[in-house]
Amino acid sequence: MIQYFTLENVSYEVLFETNWKTMSDRLKKEVNLERFSEMLREQGYDSGISVGAFDTKTGECVGLVLNSILKDKEKTAYDIITCTIPEYRRRGIARGMFEKVFALLKERGIETYTTETKRDNLIAQSMYRSIGFEIKDEVVTTLKTLNGSRQVEQYEVVMRL
Secondary structure (H helix, E strand, O other): OEEEEEOOOOOHHHHHHHHHOOOOHHHHOOOOHHHHHHHHHHHOEOHHHOEEEEEOOOOOEEEEEEEEEOOOOOOEEEEEEEEEOHHHOOOOHHHHHHHHHHHHHHHOOOOEEEEEEEOOOHHHHHHHHHOOOEEEEEEEEEEEEOOEEEEEEEEEEEEEO
16 A cells, blocks of 8 residues: 655655666666755755655655745746656556645645656656646756766646646
8 A cells, every 4th residue: 555745754865765766777877865965955855845655564665756846937846856666656656646746736826837758758758648747848958967967858748736
């Protein structure tokens, strides 16, 4: 059984470990706990509007939706990272996390929710569309890595709450 909770009392180490389990080997070479924590701080991570999925049998965090409120866009939240560890995928966990996130964002008066997804990640695009996001623009973002940075071709996806 899965339960969903906000992440006020969850350490960056747990967040990193959960995200690490979802990464490709290439990404694992580009990020560590320090870089991950720095990225969350730079993005304005807000644990009060971020949600984790926890397996009630093991206590393990098996999924995350990490969010921030954008400083330059009034009433807009940003999905920094969404992930579910592989053995828990295709069970509706992302949908459950987002349902909780939507309620939290609405409580804060947020009207728009945005993120990016890689252009070649058709599974993520399908998931975002299924919960109400729409593809808005093609964007190129810069991913800071342990070895510098690299460009990533993505789609901006947006939802009106």
